[in-house]
């Protein structure tokens with residue numbers, strides 16, 4: 001069994017206008033230590049998928065398994081990062097990163113929590129900024145701090161919903177590289193929701209394409225590129241072909257291409 005297993009999940013939201021089917025036959029499997037990127041058309045149900053994995057909602061049908069147990073309620077052992085880093089302004093950067101440890105590792109001495117947070121902040125290039133307030137940092141730096149906070153307690157899985165979506169292109173590419181070096185230093189299992197196909201290939205071990213709503217797993221692509229890849233890999237013919245395939249899959253997902261009968 002993989003670390004994260006989603007089996008034939010179906011879900012519909014109850015709305016005033018009647019049920020709105022959002023997921024219909026979603027399957028996804030992420031082995032321990034792997035990075036899974038999920039792409040799909042706007043509004044297809046990607047954020048709903050993150051809520052299911054975090055245990056914030058239960059599917060109508062199907063199962064979500066995390067680390068050998070069925071997810072039926074909110075999990076503390078999940079790390080989350082969103083487009084908006086939501087750091088607490090009244091806490092320093094260091095104390096923001098420490099926050100999950102206060103919740104899940106209450107008995108850990110403060111000096112150990114500080115050491116752990118400092119180690120992560122140094123890994124993402126934020127050494128010297130530990131005592132700053134969130135508003136004193138740039139958007140990219142805030143997102144780096146938010147990634148540290150999401151993994152400080154060594155969660156079973158790191159769930160990210162468009163974490164780089166609000167950043168400019170250069171900062172975004174910097175963060176992709178930070179993400180890869182963070183993973184090399186401290187392996188974790190991750191589920192990334194993104195609209196950016198290059199990002200999905202650069203960061204992913206697999207890219208899952210969801211169909212239009214109600215979303216099902218339409219295509220799974222393995223990304224067999226070197227673990228120590230640099231941004232240059234995005235300009236190779238191999239990655240060009242992968243991006244081509246993904247673009248075609250997204251077109252199908254958007255329903256723009258009618259497949260031959």
Ligand SMILES: Nc1ncnc2c1ncn2[C@@H]1O[C@H](COP(=O)(O)OP(=O)(O)OP(=O)(O)O)[C@@H](O)[C@H]1O
Pocket residue numbers: 013014015020022041042043044045046047048049213
């Ligand atoms: N709590 C809710 N109640 C009713 N409908 C909802 C609820 N949450 C989401 N939806 C609807 O379900 C559909 C899927 O939403 P979701 O946010 O999962 O999609 P998404 O793929 O993440 O979207 P985007 O790509 O735009 O971020 C959308 O049509 C949305 O309006």
